[in-house]
Amino acid sequence: xxxxxxxxxxxxxxxxxxxxxxLLVDYFRSVEDPDxxxxxxxxxxxLNIAAVKPAMLRTLVTERMDPVLFGYSYDYVGDxxxxxxxxxxxxPGHIPNREPTLSDVVAxxxxxxxxxxxxxxxxxLDSAGISARFAIIKLVTxxxxxxxxARLAKQALADFGKVDVAEIEELWxxxxxxxxxxxxxxxxxxxKPQRTALALFSPVMLSNPVGDGDLExxxxxxxxxxxxxxxxxxxxxxxxxxxxxxxxxxxxxxxAFPDLAEAMNFSAALxxxxxxxxxAATGTFSDLQQRLNRxxxxxxxxxxxxxxxxxxxxxxxxxxxxxxxxxxxxxxxxEAFIKTLDPSRFDLxxxxxxxxxxxLEEMRxxxxxxxxxxxxxxxxxxxxxxxxxxxxxFKWKRDPHTVDAVLMYAQRGHGKRSxxxxxxxxxxxxxxxxxxxxxxxxxxxxGFTDEELKQIDKFVRxxxxxxxxxVRSVRADRKQGLVLEVAFEGLNRxxxxxxxxxxRFPRISRLRWDKPTAEADRIETLQALLD
Amino acid sequence: xRARDLLHPRPEGLYCPPGDxxxxxxxxxxxxxxxxxxSDHARSGHRSVLATQQTLDIMGLRYGEDxxxxxxxxxxxxxxxxxxxxxxxxxxxxxxGSAQIAVEHKGRRIVASGxxxxxKDATCAPFEPVKCDVFITEATFGxxxxxxxxxxxxxxxxxxxxxxxxxRSHLVGAYALGKAQRVMRxxxxxxxxxxxxxxxxxxxxxxxxxxxxxDLGTLEPATVDxxxxxxxxxxxxxxxxxxxxxxxxRRFPDPISCFASGWMRIRQRAKQGGVELPLIISxxxxxxxxxxxxxxxxxxxxxxxHGREEALVRWCELEGIAARPLHLVGYExxxx
Numbered sequence: 104x105x106x107x108x109x110x111x112x113x114x115x116x117x118x119x120x121x122x123x124x125x126l127l128v129d130y131f132r133s134v135e136d137p138d139x140x141x142x143x144x145x146x147x148x149x150l151n152i153a154a155v156k157p158a159m160l161r162t163l164v165t166e167r168m169d170p171v172l173f174g175y176s177y178d179y180v181g182d183x184x185x186x187x188x189x190x191x192x193x194x195p196g197h198i199p200n201r202e203p204t205l206s207d208v209v210a211x212x213x214x215x216x217x218x219x220x221x222x223x224x225x226x227x228l229d230s231a232g233i234s235a236r237f238a239i240i241k242l243v244t245x246x247x248x249x250x251x252x253a254r255l256a257k258q259a260l261a262d263f264g265k266v267d268v269a270e271i272e273e274l275w276x277x278x279x280x281x282x283x284x285x286x287x288x289x290x291x292x293x294x295k296p297q298r299t300a301l302a303l304f305s306p307v308m309l310s311n312p313v314g315d316g317d318l319e320x321x322x323x324x325x326x327x328x329x330x331x332x333x334x335x336x337x338x339x340x341x342x343x344x345x346x347x348x349x350x351x352x353x354x355x356x357x358x359a360f361p362d363l364a365e366a367m368n369f370s371a372a373l374x375x376x377x378x379x380x381x382x383a384a385t386g387t388f389s390d391l392q393q394r395l396n397r398x399x400x401x402x403x404x405x406x407x408x409x410x411x412x413x414x415x416x417x418x419x420x421x422x423x424x425x426x427x428x429x430x431x432x433x434x435x436x437x438e439a440f441i442k443t444l445d446p447s448r449f450d451l452x453x454x455x456x457x458x459x460x461x462x463l464e465e466m467r468x469x470x471x472x473x474x475x476x477x478x479x480x481x482x483x484x485x486x487x488x489x490x491x492x493x494x495x496x497f498k499w500k501r502d503p504h505t506v507d508a509v510l511m512y513a514q515r516g517h518g519k520r521s522x523x524x525x526x527x528x529x530x531x532x533x534x535x536x537x538x539x540x541x542x543x544x545x546x547x548x549x550g551f552t553d554e555e556l557k558q559i560d561k562f563v564r565x566x567x568x569x570x571x572x573x574v575r576s577v578r579a580d581r582k583q584g585l586v587l588e589v590a591f592e593g594l595n596r597x598x599x600x601x602x603x604x605x606x607r608f609p610r611i612s613r614l615r616w617d618k619p620t621a622e623a624d625r626i627e628t629l630q631a632l633l634d
Numbered sequence: 635x636r637a638r639d640l641l642h643p644r645p646e647g648l649y650c651p652p653g654d655x656x657x658x659x660x661x662x663x664x665x666x667x668x669x670x671x672x673s674d675h676a677r678s679g680h681r682s683v684l685a686t687q688q689t690l691d692i693m694g695l696r697y698g699e700d701x702x703x704x705x706x707x708x709x710x711x712x713x714x715x716x717x718x719x720x721x722x723x724x725x726x727x728x729x730x731g732s733a734q735i736a737v738e739h740k741g742r743r744i745v746a747s748g749x750x751x752x753x754k755d756a757t758c759a760p761f762e763p764v765k766c767d768v769f770i771t772e773a774t775f776g777x778x779x780x781x782x783x784x785x786x787x788x789x790x791x792x793x794x795x796x797x798x799x800x801x802r803s804h805l806v807g808a809y810a811l812g813k814a815q816r817v818m819r820x821x822x823x824x825x826x827x828x829x830x831x832x833x834x835x836x837x838x839x840x841x842x843x844x845x846x847x848x849d850l851g852t853l854e855p856a857t858v859d860x861x862x863x864x865x866x867x868x869x870x871x872x873x874x875x876x877x878x879x880x881x882x883x884r885r886f887p888d889p890i891s892c893f894a895s896g897w898m899r900i901r902q903r904a905k906q907g908g909v910e911l912p913l914i915i916s917x918x919x920x921x922x923x924x925x926x927x928x929x930x931x932x933x934x935x936x937x938x939x940h941g942r943e944e945a946l947v948r949w950c951e952l953e954g955i956a957a958r959p960l961h962l963v964g965y966e967x968x969x970x
Contacts, residue, residue, distance in 0.1 A: 109791070115901065116910050122799070122890075129798055168778070169952060175945045176779045180900055189779040189899070233781060515879060521891055521908055522883040572906050573879075 106134055107142050107205045108234035114249040118517035123251060127259035138205040140281025147253040149280055152212045155224055155243040157183050163225050167192050184244055188237035191228050203230055208239055254352040264289025269306035269489040272353035276303050302345035304353040305418050306489035310496035318460045326480045328455040328463055331498055332413055333388055333476040334376040341367050359397055363410040366448035370421050375414035382411055382450035387473050389595055414441060415452040418487060426487035467499055477501045503590040507623045509541055510585040513563040515573040523556055524563040529587050533626040541579055542602040550610030586615035586623050594632045604629050637768045640739050643962050652739055653719030657746050669748025670732035671811055684708055686723055688731025695838050726750040727761030728917050729812030736764050744768040752923040757816045757848050769933035773941030774918040775896050782896055782920040788913040789820040795911055803866045803886040807875030807893040810835050812917050814872050815843045817894050818850045831856035833873030896970045916970050
């Protein structure tokens with residue numbers, strides 16, 4: 104249990120992706136089965152343990168110590184799991200023969216009935232040290248919150264076994280904790296596990312952005328063009344009565360879109376974009392947001408923002424793998440197949456006719472719907488390949504929006520950037536003339552060069568007004584301050600931000616040392632971009 | 635005579651009227667008794683200072699030789715008369731030279747602990763419990779959540795991380811007096827024999843520790859003159875915590891920031907400070923040590939100073955020991 108606890112402690116404080124991967128790979132290498140597989144399941148959210156409510160945890164601890172002292176402690180720490188792990192009284196003189204392993208803990212928790220759950224938990228806490236107690240409490244209260252996605256965990260497995268992450272994604276849904284066969288294969292001790300489960304995920308094909316001069320080298324006749332829909336990439340797979348809707352990284356998202364899942368009554372694997380509204384009246388990105396990041400969806404939300412899938416590829420029909428066929432032939436299969444499906448839930452991503460790049464460029468600049476974010480180019484003769492091969496698929500995005508904003512707060516970065524103020528909160532003007540105020544509209548931490556970072560860092564240090572821990576507020580008024588040109592992909596309404604808007608994918612595109620702060624943009628400029 | 639007539643707080647610090655002296659005064663006074671060399675306890679400008687020789691030496695290093703009018707060294711365990719009060723210095727186990735001060739008058743003994751800890755520490759003499767009527771305890775970590783793990787485990791985590799990330803450097807934030815030297819000594823005891831790089835602020839004190847027979851091994855200045863960035867690849871660098879947020883830290887390749895402090899017990903503290911590898915190494919007593927020490931002194935009355943007084947006072951109430959907070963001004967309860 105201590106090794107797992109230590110892993111959690113390190114992961115939560117390690118900001119860099121590479122650092123997290125190193126920690127995970129080392130863990131998989133040094134810990135044996137079944138503990139490492141159970142840790143993996145805990146991280147990916149695939150471990151099934153009956154939850155213990157926070158109130159129960161509180162009761163357990165205050166039965167064992169003075170409630171006033173517990174109160175002081177909890178007030179100070181602020182986190183219940185952490186407080187309980189620290190103050191849990193150790194039986195004097197009682198040194199457990201051996202601390203429980205992760206598999207001991209999981210076995211006991213899974214075997215516990217609802218009524219003896221608290222007693223089992225208390226017994227485990229008695230037998231563990233501080234770090235292990237924290238990890239146990241995290242397991243039973245649900246949600247590790249360590250900043251590691253299932254995707255990152257799969258990448259760590261791939262690094263560990265020196266295989267492509269696509270191979271892991273493809274297998275993932277056929278495997279169950281503690282993943283003994285997976286680890287055996289990754290360590291070279293066994294054959295690759297067979298894909299025996301139904302409706303598995305196929306790693307998706309991704310595109311490269313069109314770079315400077317790319318198009319000049321390409322013949323327009325070799326490529327098909329489609330609109331690039333700004334929804335969620337999904338893969339709908341039905342096989343032998345099993346239906347699964349996967350995200351682009353192979354996570355099963357069927358639960359969030361029961362309306363769409365219900366309409367999946369075919370035998371095929373389709374690739375496309377999940378959107379809301381109806382095919383004839385596609386909703387905007389703001390509408391789509393109503394369906395994102397929800398644990399459960401009410402019938403009302405489903406009715407108001409119905410989900411549908413705009414299909415652009417087909418990987419399999421009736422068990423026949425079509426991925427090796429050229430795009431042109433897959434498209435023919437797709438067009439015929441879509442006709443057999445519920446038209447309110449599935450439609451076809453239309454091809455965009457064009458003769459030369461100039462004509463396509465004009466269409467890209469003036470798309471017919473706000474949820475289109477550019478065009479896709481697909482080579483007619485390309486097979487469906489996992490990953491991001493260079494050449495067959497391109498995305499040619501709409502140019503980003505830009506706004507001139509004023510730097511308001513700067514926060515120190517992490518790792519390589521820990522001595523630099525590298526995360527910037529910026530604002531635009533609002534309020535009546537003569538009484539303008541800056542309202543924060545976003546935060547960005549990239550887009551600038553190392554040289555520019557040094558310059559901004561110096562500006563921040565020389566113009567600090569106040570400090571709050573790692574954050575500094577800088578001089579920013581009508582006369583003084585630093586104007587940043589910020590590029591972003593789109594704007595959503597937000598009730599969480601004072602400004603009422605939230606930027607998508609903001610980054611610093613230019614430093615405007617030359618521009619007086621009073622000439623930075625106003626909030627109305629942004630509001631005009633909404634919807 | 636009541637206990638509070640023998641020692642009580644004044645704006646300058648804890649005052650003893652019959653002996654006419656202050657303990658750890660925060661403003662210049664006529665006669666000061668000083669428990670240890672941390673700057674909030676040991677200030678310059680007193681007319682006369684009584685402290686252990688090591689504390690006097692440390693004050694000399696920090697403030698210059700003329701930090702006080704006159705100085706007198708107190709030998710540990712030796713009783714000294716100041717007017718008709720007897721004072722005795724006893725080791726406190728906090729940092730090199732640190733002492734508790736026992737004050738006796740007409741058969742009543744009060745012990746002012748200064749700062750102390752009970753974990754063993756190869757860089758200073760261990761704490762010695764002294765029977766007394768009133769024990770004045772610090773309470774920096776006076777909450778049941780503060781439980782320091784063995785320091786050897788923490789150093790093992792540092793060495794494990796250094797092995798896991800050999801291409802990066804590990805920057806260990808540690809206060810210049812005491813903690814820094816303890817961390818270095820722990821590294822040596824764990825078998826780490828590469829040079830340890832130190833920030834300039836640590837040089838004089840570390841040299842002094844070495845001169846007192848505390849072997850810290852090879853220390854090298856963490857200056858850019860001594861080489862390029864790649865020279866710090868895989869290095870362990872020790873410096874004051876404030877330096878790591880500073881431009882000074884840019885000379886190190888992709889550093890992992892570590893902080894050796896009892897505060898690192900609280901995850902949010904580590905997170906807010908951008909600490910990637912918290913090392914829970916403290917020079918103050920944790921909760922279990924505080925309550926064990928209170929019992930060991932046999933004191934019938936406990937006065938609680940700088941820190942989280944209320945929890946310790948509450949614990950004393952539950953144990954049936956008289957206790958009250960002693961409000962002293964001017965000490966940083968954050969330092970560790």
